Amino acid sequence: MNDPRRQTPRMDAVLGDARIRDASARLGESRVRAAIVLAVDRCRRGEIVPEDVPAVALASLPATATTMRRVVNATGVIVHTNLGRAPLSDAAVEAMSVASGATDVELDLETGRRGRRGRTALGALADAVPDAESVHVVNNGAAALGLAAAALGGEHGIVVARGELVEIGDGFRLPELIESFGATLREVGTTNRVVLADYEAASEGAAFILKVHPSNFVVSGFTSRVPVRDLATLGLPVVVDIGSGLLQPHPRLVDEPDAASALRAGADLVTASGDKLLGGPQCGLIMGRAELVERLRRHPLARALRVDKTTLAALEATIAGPPSRVAQALSTTPEGLLRRAEALAAVLPDRLGAVAVRTQAVVGGGGAPGVHLESAAVALPDHLARPLRTAQVPVMGHVRQGRLLLDLIAVDPGEDAAIAESVTLVSREIRA
């Protein structure tokens, strides 16, 4: 009678538990069953008592049907690639939720006929960039550039400066990306210098001139680049990949290119990412001359690079709605951040010795290289870095000179309380 195997609850019985039924409805039955199997095994081995099987199974389940976790970005990098780049605003999240079911993304409700896909998002983008005759949206910045290469006859040669052949991250290199779309490159100039005559000499019979913003590095010293205004005099279409997606100039990021300025300087087409400085969902923006945009839009690859309805909704909300979280981070002041850091340090357990310190943050994610933004952080002992990363609500800081800095520039003020809670919990666990 004392053999634990005889008392091990049966799957059916556990599945009948009200809390388990609720979890199955939210998370899917197969995941819940797998958790029960593991808990039942532990019971069979005598590690837990039969009454605890449902609770142990429940405790091992994720909070939602995705096991991706919300993370508080206290790294001091506003657009952090490994944390999913731009965090979406509440307005964008709400818009995605509206569009997630059946939606009029491609239907005109007045006439009951097919409508231009994503016309409200495209309209918001067009309104935000009046210098563009037409706009289109694809899956990401790389897709926008690739589509331009494929649709504008890149096989006839794309003229590009050697100093702009960028590796964008994770081993992906723009020259290889462009060539994978069937285009050939005509490289001009040297790593540090290129002049208009270099472009001119390579232009004969070429498809277009490409100018790429070196968005993740800085070349300084004996350098020379050719501005868009001059490239536009050579009689070929000029495509400018500005990378980070600023639509208009930003006062705090004076050297960062923006779509409006590039178009006004004579660019025929501008491409950019939606989830860097624009602060929206992952997508690729294409803005410029109507005839060129239409060629891209009608190219067969456009269908393969088509963007999702929820992305279109989030993009519209980002552009036409309240300021994005990236914009909010960029509008923080060092004094305001320092006050927040002091308030946060004050509520943390005394023995951690938390103090508010001034820091230098960066834009990150391939934007504004070399630009430092005055910020503030809470400094903590560095042994908290790992436990905070793996906490119930993970907080990602960065370690500098033996201290863990929780930088507040990219943290929504509404998340300060979550940081306080995670730090307090983690420090308690470490002591226990």
Ligand SMILES: *Cc1c(COP(=O)(O)O)cnc(C)c1O
């Ligand atoms: C980031 C970047 C890309 C790639 O954009 P994704 O949205 O990551 O595909 C291309 N060009 C430049 C200049 C960039 O900064």
